[in-house]
Amino acid sequence: MDIFAVNTKPYSDQSFGTSGLRRKTEVFAQENYLENIVQSIFNSLEGFEGQTLVIGGDGRYRNDKAIQTIIKMAVANQFGHIIVGQNGLLSTPAASHIIEATKAFGGILLTASHNPGGKNGDFGIKYNIATGAPAPESLTNRFVENMHKIDHYWMIHAPDIDLSKVREQILGSTIIEIIDPVADYSRYMQQIFDFEAIRQLFQSGFKMTFDAMNAVTGPYAQYIFEELLGAPKGSVIRGTPLPDFGGMHPEPNLNYAKELVDLAYGKNAPDLCAASDGDGDRYMILGKSFFVNPADSLAVLAENMESIPFYKGRFYGVARSMPTGGAVDLVCQKLKKNCYQTPTGWKFFGSLLENQKISLCGEESFGAGSFHVMEKDGLWAILFWLNILAITRKTPEQLVKNIWTRYGRIYNLTVNYNTDSAVKAKHLMDSLSSKLVSVPNQTINEMTVSKACFFDYTDPVSKTLFTNQGILINFGPSDQAMIRLSGTVSSGATIKVYLHHKDQRTNLSSDTALEPLFNALQNLMNIPKYLGKNVQITKT
Ligand code: G1P
Ligand code: ZN
Numbered sequence: 001m002d003i004f005a006v007n008t009k010p011y012s013d014q015s016f017g018t019s020g021l022r023r024k025t026e027v028f029a030q031e032n033y034l035e036n037i038v039q040s041i042f043n044s045l046e047g048f049e050g051q052t053l054v055i056g057g058d059g060r061y062r063n064d065k066a067i068q069t070i071i072k073m074a075v076a077n078q079f080g081h082i083i084v085g086q087n088g089l090l091s092t093p094a095a096s097h098i099i100e101a102t103k104a105f106g107g108i109l110l111t112a113s114h115n116p117g118g119k120n121g122d123f124g125i126k127y128n129i130a131t132g133a134p135a136p137e138s139l140t141n142r143f144v145e146n147m148h149k150i151d152h153y154w155m156i157h158a159p160d161i162d163l164s165k166v167r168e169q170i171l172g173s174t175i176i177e178i179i180d181p182v183a184d185y186s187r188y189m190q191q192i193f194d195f196e197a198i199r200q201l202f203q204s205g206f207k208m209t210f211d212a213m214n215a216v217t218g219p220y221a222q223y224i225f226e227e228l229l230g231a232p233k234g235s236v237i238r239g240t241p242l243p244d245f246g247g248m249h250p251e252p253n254l255n256y257a258k259e260l261v262d263l264a265y266g267k268n269a270p271d272l273c274a275a276s277d278g279d280g281d282r283y284m285i286l287g288k289s290f291f292v293n294p295a296d297s298l299a300v301l302a303e304n305m306e307s308i309p310f311y312k313g314r315f316y317g318v319a320r321s322m323p324t325g326g327a328v329d330l331v332c333q334k335l336k337k338n339c340y341q342t343p344t345g346w347k348f349f350g351s352l353l354e355n356q357k358i359s360l361c362g363e364e365s366f367g368a369g370s371f372h373v374m375e376k377d378g379l380w381a382i383l384f385w386l387n388i389l390a391i392t393r394k395t396p397e398q399l400v401k402n403i404w405t406r407y408g409r410i411y412n413l414t415v416n417y418n419t420d421s422a423v424k425a426k427h428l429m430d431s432l433s434s435k436l437v438s439v440p441n442q443t444i445n446e447m448t449v450s451k452a453c454f455f456d457y458t459d460p461v462s463k464t465l466f467t468n469q470g471i472l473i474n475f476g477p478s479d480q481a482m483i484r485l486s487g488t489v490s491s492g493a494t495i496k497v498y499l500h501h502k503d504q505r506t507n508l509s510s511d512t513a514l515e516p517l518f519n520a521l522q523n524l525m526n527i528p529k530y531l532g533k534n535v536q537i538t539k540t
Helices: 033-044 063-076 092-101 137-147 183-192 195-203 217-228 258-264 294-303 327-335 346-354 378-392 396-407 422-436 510-525 527-531
Strands: 003-007 021-024 052-057 081-089 106-110 122-129 152-156 167-171 174-179 208-211 272-276 283-287 290-292 317-321 338-342 360-363 367-370 409-419 451-454 471-475 479-485 493-503 536-539
Touching: 033 063, 033 122, 033 137, 033 152, 052 063, 052 092, 063 081, 063 106, 063 152, 063 174, 081 092, 092 106, 092 122, 092 183, 092 378, 122 137, 183 217, 183 378, 195 378, 208 217, 208 258, 217 378, 258 272, 258 283, 258 290, 272 378, 283 378, 283 396, 290 294, 290 396, 294 317, 294 327, 294 360, 294 367, 294 378, 294 396, 317 327, 317 346, 327 338, 327 396, 338 346, 346 360, 346 367, 367 378, 378 396, 409 422, 409 510, 409 527, 422 451, 422 471, 422 479, 422 493, 422 510, 422 527, 471 510, 479 510, 493 510, 510 527
Parallel strands: 052 081, 052 106, 081 174, 208 272, 317 338, 317 360
Antiparallel strands: 003 152, 021 122, 106 122, 167 174, 272 283, 283 290, 360 367, 409 493, 409 536, 451 471, 471 479, 479 493
């Protein structure tokens, strides 16, 4: 077989972090843009010749094309065995498990997570190592070094591989194995959860609607919920992965999963509504007319951890990201489990999971996970909920309110300020930071700042210090705000403001409970001054 080198030039805009590289689809359409990234990844790895590479994606526009390119480059670079999901599909958690379970060298995942897809949407690529975890920074830094000096990549001449059938074929001296993307993952879920108990729940007439948002989890959900667990056909909606996600923004929250939310709040609401994101690592839970905030969800999962067979005797502790409301801290205090507060980003959870400091982790951004795979996992979280509902026969609302009445309620809100100017956003953050020193004891809209600081974090395992992971502002013991810049936008910038208010009253609306804090922050940040009028504000 003819392996040849193709000359290329570096793209100066290429960067790569633990969540990979995300850019507009059209950026990826440039000549050799993807090839440069893939070859730079390979150039950074050692000893992969003859080993296994897993390849899959969330099915977004360009997924198919990119996979063909990557297969051919992997063959040219001498991988011995390539495992690809049928039709190019693999959810992020499923890919993570396959990498680990097949003892692969690593995996390339094509996803921009919950970002919109299609011609005008986003595309993305990430690399996961042999444990199934996203590549650590020490490795992604090498990727970037190589991207900035690349001058050729390796390729083969070969027709495109038919990815529509589960089968094996040989290309040169590489085995290409096309697998059913759902099989391994669904087997694994059956080892974790009590499927018999959940089956009985559905047999008792329990109704669920799962919205796959036209993204990758559709086939997983149809097989697991409808085939294996006996949920009625039609329980899964928007279950066919589409290249543009049907025009949807595949991010499960109250804004973007609007139809599902309307169903949950409607007359004939199912007992449980759930959704997952583009690549399947996020989830949302709603009961009848009841939204489960991700922070409360984490608390419910923690409280019921040991009733899940897989975790019995293996509940080491919990971590939440700092922007996530602290309901789980209260549960952990009661259960006498450690509860860590980490900066945003999966890598902080990964370190704790791998070293048995924690068994459960979660974020306000609708992600949660455990040591079962080294990624967050949306369907796993939904199965966790189903297992709890099957055991307790309580409603989601009862489970959450039970926590509120015992410990008090922490109201949460995330406000996102999206601007097309990264420079202006950085300026705002800098000026806020410098204001920090003068902020203590300031009174803004009748709220007095009791403490303002940068959030610094020392990893309990490696003892590495991570400074300035966001700005924390406390207004007395019951109100806290955190402000940080998003690290995952594909263009422009997003400033995220996370608001938490603790209250013994559990029946306020979130808006009412958080209004004073929201107003104080608006005043402090002076958005119009720094970002101008062209700011898009979303609340989640
Ligand atoms: C966002 C979320 C964060 C999550 C990350 C990857 O990052 O806020 O919780 O880990 O996506 O899914 P951000 O854009 O805020 O940097
Ligand atoms: Zn995702």
